[in-house]
Amino acid sequence: MDERQLREALTDAASRYEPDVRSARRFVAMHQERPSPRGSTRRTWGAALLAGVLVVGVAVFAFVVLGDTSDDAPTSASVGTGPSAPVGTANLSDLNFFDASNGLALDKQCVAPGASDASCELQVVATSDGGTTWTPVSEPLHVGYPGWRGYPFVQFATNGKDGWIYGNRTFATHDGGNTFVEEDLGGTVVSLSMGPESTWMVVNPCAPAQQCASSVYTTPTVGGTATPLTGAPQLQSFSVELLRPSRDHALLSASGSGALSVTVDAGRTWVSRTMPPLCGQLHHVSAVTPQDVFVVCSNASPTRAQDKELYTSDDDGASWSLVSTSGNGGSLPEEGLVALFVAVSPDQLWMSFNRGPLIGSQDGGATWASAMIPELDATDDTDVHSVQQLTFSNASRGWAVVPPDLYRTTDGITWKRVGGA
Numbered sequence: 001m002d003e004r005q006l007r008e009a010l011t012d013a014a015s016r017y018e019p020d021v022r023s024a025r026r027f028v029a030m031h032q033e034r035p036s037p038r039g040s041t042r043r044t045w046g047a048a049l050l051a052g053v054l055v056v057g058v059a060v061f062a063f064v065v066l067g068d069t070s071d072d073a074p075t076s077a078s079v080g081t082g083p084s085a086p087v088g089t090a091n092l093s094d095l096n097f098f099d100a101s102n103g104l105a106l107d108k109q110c111v112a113p114g115a116s117d118a119s120c121e122l123q124v125v126a127t128s129d130g131g132t133t134w135t136p137v138s139e140p141l142h143v144g145y146p147g148w149r150g151y152p153f154v155q156f157a158t159n160g161k162d163g164w165i166y167g168n169r170t171f172a173t174h175d176g177g178n179t180f181v182e183e184d185l186g187g188t189v190v191s192l193s194m195g196p197e198s199t200w201m202v203v204n205p206c207a208p209a210q211q212c213a214s215s216v217y218t219t220p221t222v223g224g225t226a227t228p229l230t231g232a233p234q235l236q237s238f239s240v241e242l243l244r245p246s247r248d249h250a251l252l253s254a255s256g257s258g259a260l261s262v263t264v265d266a267g268r269t270w271v272s273r274t275m276p277p278l279c280g281q282l283h284h285v286s287a288v289t290p291q292d293v294f295v296v297c298s299n300a301s302p303t304r305a306q307d308k309e310l311y312t313s314d315d316d317g318a319s320w321s322l323v324s325t326s327g328n329g330g331s332l333p334e335e336g337l338v339a340l341f342v343a344v345s346p347d348q349l350w351m352s353f354n355r356g357p358l359i360g361s362q363d364g365g366a367t368w369a370s371a372m373i374p375e376l377d378a379t380d381d382t383d384v385h386s387v388q389q390l391t392f393s394n395a396s397r398g399w400a401v402v403p404p405d406l407y408r409t410t411d412g413i414t415w416k417r418v419g420g421a
Helices: 003-009 021-032 045-051 056-066
Strands: 077-079 092-097 103-111 118-127 141-145 154-158 163-167 170-173 181-183 188-194 198-204 215-220 240-243 250-254 259-263 271-274 282-289 292-298 308-313 321-325 337-343 349-354 358-361 389-392 398-402 405-409 416-419
Touching: 092 154, 092 389, 092 398, 103 154, 118 154, 154 188, 163 188, 163 198, 188 240, 198 240, 240 282, 250 282, 282 337, 292 337, 337 389
Parallel strands: none
Antiparallel strands: 077 141, 092 103, 103 118, 118 141, 154 163, 163 170, 170 181, 188 198, 198 215, 240 250, 250 259, 259 271, 282 292, 292 308, 308 321, 337 349, 349 358, 389 398, 398 405, 405 416
């Protein structure tokens, strides 16, 4: 895997919930009067939760295989005096939209020069025209990763005012990205889910090869001390999905485990659910509500063909119903390795493939159709384009990051390019 492919594999996605929309809009308007603005995002519990589902397994695979950490605490982080001019879409990641026009994202430029330490220039950017143009909210944050080989794990989640740049190092903002303060949570934040009142984080204290058990922490979204959820399951994995379809409901899973842990009382108690057999290898979980949970299961294939199954549950994963499969005449394609899966509503589902197309379903997964994005529909095996993130502000409006471009749908069906390098 070359550097370009690896950078494509490191995405983010984390779940994003109910921001303060009025404050976010005021924030965008205020910055539009200055030379360096950026915007905010809005989500409902269901759609925002799912739009943040990104290919954690792919990003973490690169993180586990190619990353290397030392016992020394990283010490390098500074604020630069970067330009306030609009930026392109080539380095955008982790888009957060709260309506059809206004959103925040992370402009992420990382380098990993062989034996030298990795470093990143990170900057929050805003749009007020649906993603066509992006401008900086503040000066860039220069972050060093001593002892790290390979590209760092870096993701961004925000509600328009509060937010975190998280991963190997974690920084919090509570002023819409103008300023960030580093938070030491004792390890790598491998998954994060924001809610209106509280934000949950899955933290692994060790380097990937050491197979340490992770812990789940909760912190007030508006800022405060992070405390452990003592009853949460401890997963020995960096490939973790943490979903919260409501304030009190949460689902926690790790690829390769075949198990799903569920809480219905805000993390005080958890129960373990068994997923379908194929899910014990690779899976992507998405949830619209506690009664609309979906999981795409697949096998670890050495080729571009992959067995796939789509299941749904209406009882927090206690039972599963098969919706579609790639075998026996099913509607899922055999070609392509599943990279992203997002349920926007009980009927509208989206799935993308590593170095492959984006497909959508308007009937809960019974049938699927291509999104018809030319760069993704190429049949040449040398094509390296893939969707790095899918995010939606509602069922009809969504954005797909296909570096160096950004695509948008305004009807939930057709997609058009809205930005370029």
